[in-house]
Amino acid sequence: MSYERRHAPGVPLLEPSDVELVRAMLSLGGVPWGELEDGVQQVRVKLLDAGEEIHNRQAWLSVVASRVAVDWHRRRARDESLGERLAARWTDRPPPDQTEDARVLALTVAEGMQGLPPVQRQVLALRYYADLPVREIARRLRVPEGTVKSRLHTAVAALGRRLRDMEVI
Structure with missing residues (x-):
């Protein structure tokens, strides 16, 4: 045929x-x-x-x-710039315009993320650390955009609860 x-x-x-x-x-x-x-x-x-x-x-x-x-x-x-941005975030020296409070908050958020399931950590890192749009995350993970949005919603809520439990927010 x-x-x-x-x-x-x-x-x-x-x-x-x-x-x-x-x-x-x-x-x-x-x-x-x-x-x-x-x-x-x-x-x-x-x-x-x-x-x-x-x-x-x-x-x-x-x-x-x-x-x-x-x-x-x-x-x-x-x-290509993603790798550079991620590397810059993990250097020992903070950017000149970053306050010590902002750096402590960033480390605390990273610590709060450690308690989340891997799927939630993954979408949070891709969206907020790598600054990728939902469409690109969906393409890379080979899942529908709605799934990425759902995972992000759940992950942000879970991270918020963890940070409240840690008395950060």
Whole structure:
């Protein structure tokens, strides 16, 4: 059974020539070879979202693929700076503008997090220490965004209770 017969009529598909165009645009945009298929999948999803609104398919695919490549570079830059930001938080010397009270509070919060389940510590660290948005956390953990939001809500409430028990807040 062909690929097209397995899908409902009118659902836009990527033809083999479309896939080659998208891969070429992603490659020209600097996306590494090993990540091209992920980019193609992102373009497929955007194509499904667009439905039948596309007038010039090749132009549309080229623009969307180039935007996916730009997003890839932004993610990479954010991920690289993430390591630097996390390393800066754990240095022995606090930043010059950080007060001793702020440093003590940060250490106390870190201590309060130690008593939380690993799943809660994980989402708290990714959201508030790594400063990642919910969508990126969901992508990295391979869970729905709603699950991340739920875990964050539960974790913040649990951390708040622990800090109250420690008489910090």
